[in-house]
Amino acid sequence: MLVIGLISGTSVDGIDAALVDISGTDSDIKVEFLAGETYPYPTKLRQQILAVCAGEALSMAQLAELDDAIAQTFAQAAQHLQINHSSVELIGSHGQTVYHRPPQRRSEGHEGQGSALPALKGFPDILGYSLQLGRGAVIAELTQIPTVSNFRTGDIAAKGHGAPLVPRVDAYLLSHPHESRCVQNIGGIANVAYLPPRSHPDWLEKVRGWDTGPGNSLLDLAVQHFTNGSRTYDANGEWASSGSPCHTLVEKWLSQDYFQLPPPKSTGRELFGWDYLQACLADTTALNLSAADTLATLTELTAASIVHSYQTFLPQQSDRVLLCGGGSRNFYLKRRLQELLAPLPVQTTDEIGLSANFKEAIAFAVLAYWRMLNLPGNLPQATGATQPVLLGEMHLPI
C-alpha cells in the first residue's frame, strides 16, 4: 500500500514528505522508501510559526488562519510528491508542533489548576498538552486521500507525554537480532530509541525512548544571533569546528534539571528556545568566548547531553549508535559523538539502509498505516502512557 508521511519538526525548516510502500503488520512489516522531498515553508509562514512557538499571542481568528495555511502547505507537499504515483491510499500527517507541555505532578512543584472539581483519580495534576497545527480534515479534502493526523492526543489522554512516538517504529524497522542499538534523532530537539536485540524474550517491552535534550535548536538560534539572521544553521558544523568548546560551561549546563530528570521525558522549544540561549550567552559572554567557541560549546552540549543520557538512563550500553535527523549532517557534531562514545560505532541510519533525512516522515506513514489497521502506535515505556493506544484521527475525503 502506498502511504505518504508528512512532518515539520521543531526546527520549522520545512515539510519533510516521504512516499513509502508498506506491507505486513508489525513484526513482519516491510517499508520500501520510494521518494522523499523537503518543501521549505514560505518565509512569512515560517516566521509566523516561529513567533507562535516563541509564545506570541494569537486571536482565535489568527489561529484558524495559521492552522489552515499549514494544512494547505502540507497538502501541497503531498500532492507534489504523489505526481507519478496516482495510487497513494493514505497520508499520515504529523503537522507542525507549536506548543508542547509534558504532564506534570504536584510533587514536581506545580500547584495545579485550582479547580473546584475533585481531582480525577490517577490523573497527573497537569495533563500533557501538545498542539500540532495543519488539520487533517483539510489535507484529506484537498488531496482526496484519507489522512490520519493528531497523533499525540491519544497517548496524552492515556497520561503519557505524547512523545516520542517514533520508538515503536524504530523498534520494528531498525532492531537487530543480536545487537542492541541506540537510534539517535538530532532534529531541533534530540531523542533516542534504545532497541535491545530482537532475539531477546520480551524485547519490545525492553525498548526505551526519550528526548535527550537540545539537538540543533540552540545552535540554530545562536547562528541566527551571530549573523543577524542572515544564516539559520551552522552548515556541516564548520563554524563550530573552528572554535573550542568550554567544558566547564558544558558541565554547568548539564547539571541543570532536564538532563537529570529520569525518563519518560519529553521537551521542546518551550524549554530549549531563546530564553535558554540567552542564559547560555550570558555565561559565554562572561568568559569572553568568541562566536566560534560559543558554537563549539553549544554543539558540545548537544553531544555531551546525549552521552550523559546514555550513561545515566540506558538499561544497558548499546552495541551501535545510529544517527538520523538534520544534526546527523553536522560533521563536527557527529565527530564529537564518535569521540565521546568510542569505541562504540556511531553511524547514520543511511549506512544500514534507512534514510536519515526522511526517517521521521517515514515513521508517520507507518503510524498512519497502523492506525488504519487498528494497531497501537505508542510505546508506554517511552511516553509514560498507561497502555498502548491507537494514535491519530482518521479523516476521509468528502
Ligand SMILES: Nc1ncnc2c1ncn2[C@@H]1O[C@H](COP(=O)(O)OP(=O)(O)OP(=O)(O)O)[C@@H](O)[C@H]1O
Ligand atoms: N548540512 C548540515 N549541517 C549542519 N546542520 C544541519 C545540516 N542540515 C541540517 N542541519 C540541521 O538540522 C536541522 C533540521 O533537522 P531536522 O529536519 O531533522 O529537524 P526537525 O525534524 O525540524 O526537528 P525535530 O526532530 O526536533 O522535530 C536544521 O535546523 C539544522 O540545524
Ligand SMILES: CC(=O)N[C@H]1[C@@H]2OC[C@@H](O2)[C@@H](O)[C@@H]1O[C@H](C)C(=O)O
Ligand atoms: C512535541 C513534538 O513535536 N516532539 C517532537 C520533537 O522532535 C524530536 C523530539 O521532540 C520528539 O519527541 C518529537 O518528535 C518525534 C517525531 C517523535 O515523536 O518521536
